[in-house]
Amino acid sequence: MRVVAEFVETLKQLFENPYLLAVGLLAGSILAAWLVELVIARTLVAAAARTKTDVDDAIVEILRRPVFLSIVFFGLDQAAKKLPLAENFAHPIDAALETIVIIIWSMAVVRVGNVLLQSLSARSRPRSVLQPTTLPVFDIFLKTMVTGAALYFVFLAWKIDLTAWLASAGIIGVAVGFAAKDTLANLFSGIFIIADGSYKVKDWIVLDNELRGEVTRIGIRSTRILTPDDVEINVPNAVIGNAQLINESGGPYPRQRVRILASVAYGSDVDKAREVLLSVTEDAPHILAHPAPAARFMAMGDSGLHFELWVWINEPAMREQVIDDLTTRVYKALNAARIEIPFPKHDVYIRQMPGAMPVPRQPPPG
Incomplete structure (x- = not known):
């Protein structure tokens, strides 16, 4: 009995030691988080793997890490409260840990929302509100709502009274409006761009007849454009909203x-030149048969007769390749037909060769 009593007394002393108790709580929280992770892997992950869709697999995979970290931070919070040094810092420590947990879960909610939105847009009907073209609008609203809710809970965690903030919202709004006018302009421009449907993801656009590329993403602040040089450029939405935009993929037909x-x-024989130009389009790749290719005599220039060969393509990404192929064919065909390709010529008249004696001027008559 004496040994048992000594053992109980030793355990009592250990539990009364705040540092050992804090370490025990932290170790217990890590163990509990590992057990929960194991249960999720054996049950939810296995159940999601047996379904036909990949949505539940993605959601379970996204939520595993936040659940694990939440349990660990809860144990860390309980362990910090047992330390004597934490008496004066109890509230800042609690608020900091709660803020971290709020950020972790906010990011998880955004990722889960993106997975659900993409899944719903992929299976949408023609008249559904959620379409692949309107997906960025819902993505922007989702991130805005989650960010606002996260800020609200962070204020509550730090025990900040929102009444005073709401009372001075007008002044703060004016100050923020001036400070973040460019960001707000990009935000509203992005919403208007998506609402107007001037372009969407996978469209080929041209900005101010200079920047040309494929739209890869329409974000809250900017639009990503992949150029034919495989260079991705982020263009602010406000710049696109004020620019002359050509949508090569828009209109009733994609051609x-x-x-x-x-x-x-x-x-040169004009009719023969036109026939040669049309002949190069036979068996040329990426060219549509309807509308049919056409050759037009456009102008009589300073050095030659100017023609244009018109062809139609269905893929804007093939534009540079088609131009290269047809230009090569036109050059070879004109040479084969012995039709001269002109180049600028200038006649130079030399009044006096260098080193020659100057020609004396004749006096005027009378």
Whole structure:
């Protein structure tokens, strides 16, 4: 009995030691988090793997880490409260840990929301509100709502009275409006761009007849454009909203016309030149049969006769490749047909060769 009593007394002393108790609570929370992770892996992950869809697999995978970290931070909070040094810092420690947990779960909610939105948009009907083209709008609203809710709970964690903030919301709103006018302009421009439907993801657009590329993402602040050089450029939405935009993928049909410029020398047979230009389109890749290719005599220039070969393509990404292929075919065909390709010529008249004696001027008559 004496041994048991000594053992109980030793345990009592150990539990009365705040540092050992804090370490025990932290170790217990890590163990509990590991057990919960094991249960999730054996039950939820296995159940999600047996379903036909991948949505539940993605959601379970997203929520595993926040659950694990939440249990660990809860144990860390309880362990911090047992330390004597934490008496004066109990509230800041609690608020800091709660803030971290709020951020972790906010990010998880955004990721889960994105998975659900993408799944619903992929299975949407023609008249559904949620479409792949309107997906960025719902994504923006989701992130805005989650961010607002997260800020609200962070204020509550730090015990900040929101009444005074709401009372001075007008002044703060004006100050924030001036300080973040560019950010707000990009935000509203992004909403208007998506609402107007001027372009969507996977469209090929041209900005101010300079920047051309494929839209890869429409975000809250900017739009990502992948150029033909495989360079991704982030363009602020406010810049796109104020720019002249050409949507090559828009309109009733996705096709677009490509012009190939060609010139022949004066004196060439115009009809034969037109036939040669049309002949290069036979068996050319990426060219549509309807509308049919056309050759147009456009102008009589300073050095030659200017023609344009018009063809239609269905994929804007093939524009540069088609231009290269047809330009090569036109050059070879004109040479094969012995049609001269002109180039600028200038006649130079030399009044006096260098080193020659100057020609004396004749006096005027009378």
